Amino acid sequence: MKYYFLKQDNCSNFPFFSIFDFTKITVSQQVEHYSLEYKRHLCQSENFVDARSLREHYAKVEEPKKRPEVDNGFKKLVESKKWILSTGTVVEDKFYSFRKTCFSNHPSQSLIIDLNDLDIYVKNEMFTPQEIEEIKTYRNAGMEKELPDDFKKYLNKFNCQDAREMREVLNETQEWEKSYDRSKSFDLDWTKHGISTLLRDYEDGTFKIDHNEQWYNVHIWGLIDRCFGNVKSVEVVR
Numbered sequence: 001m002k003y004y005f006l007k008q009d010n011c012s013n014f015p016f017f018s019i020f021d022f023t024k025i026t027v028s029q030q031v032e033h034y035s036l037e038y039k040r041h042l043c044q045s046e047n048f049v050d051a052r053s054l055r056e057h058y059a060k061v062e063e064p065k066k067r068p069e070v071d072n073g074f075k076k077l078v079e080s081k082k083w084i085l086s087t088g089t090v091v092e093d094k095f096y097s098f099r100k101t102c103f104s105n106h107p108s109q110s111l112i113i114d115l116n117d118l119d120i121y122v123k124n125e126m127f128t129p130q131e132i133e134e135i136k137t138y139r140n141a142g143m144e145k146e147l148p149d150d151f152k153k154y155l156n157k158f159n160c161q162d163a164r165e166m167r168e169v170l171n172e173t174q175e176w177e178k179s180y181d182r183s184k185s186f187d188l189d190w191t192k193h194g195i196s197t198l199l200r201d202y203e204d205g206t207f208k209i210d211h212n213e214q215w216y217n218v219h220i221w222g223l224i225d226r227c228f229g230n231v232k233s234v235e236v237v238r
Contacts, residue, residue: 067099067109070099070109074092074095074096074099077092085127085131085134085135086134087128087130087131087134089127089131091113091135092111094126094127095108095109095111095126097126098121098124098126101124113135115136118132118135118136148187150176150188151187151188151191154174154188154191154192155191157169158195163199163202163203166195166199167199170192170195170196170199174188174192176188176189177189182230183230186229186230187227190226190227190229194223194226194227197219197223198223201219206219
């Protein structure tokens with residue numbers, strides 16, 4: 001149940017916040033300001049002149065967003081490749097059902113399971129506690145492969161004591177660079193340019209202060225996004 005906080009500034013009739021069930025608010029009520037509580041936080045930036053404008057706002061924001069691209073993506077999933085738990089629950093199908101109830105973007109729409117927020121799946125009856133435990137302990141044999149030796153060897157070169165040493169490593173011309181073959185050395189090239197980019201931010205001292213989310217999208221997540229550059233079927237959008 002969503003609740004609305006009714007407030008009238010400088011009004012003796014309403015010197016404090018009062019809680020109202022939205023269904024009981026009528027258009028005839030003259031209200032100065034309304035603010036809508038979304039789960040854990042109070043959005044006090046929304047002001048409404050009367051209950052009608054609040055009701056219109058409610059209808060707009062409280063309806064799950066239509067995401068055709070997400071729907072189309074789920075429809076393309078191959079049934080035989082879906083993840084079926086021991087209880088018979090199909091993980092992808094549960095995500096699709098949950099997606100239809102979301103008012104905003106959620107990782108599940110991209111088939112991402114947030115292991116730090118598993119309670120939301122139980123509260124929304126997506127999975128049982130038993131199924132959550134199975135998800136947490138699942139290990140995909142295909143993801144347990146060792147890193148290629150050449151990749152590990154190159155990464156170990158950056159086990160340096162300071163930025164100056166790292167720059168010396170970056171300035172070295174590697175064998176794979178002399179005759180670059182993208183199909184064989186893409187990951188090595190991505191690693192070199194990624195470390196070079198992070199090193200510049202480190203030298204600028206930007207890691208010592210907090211930034212807004214967009215900064216992290218550009219400076220940090222942008223590097224992660226580019227590691228999929230050689231996968232033609234993957235397109236990352238932020």
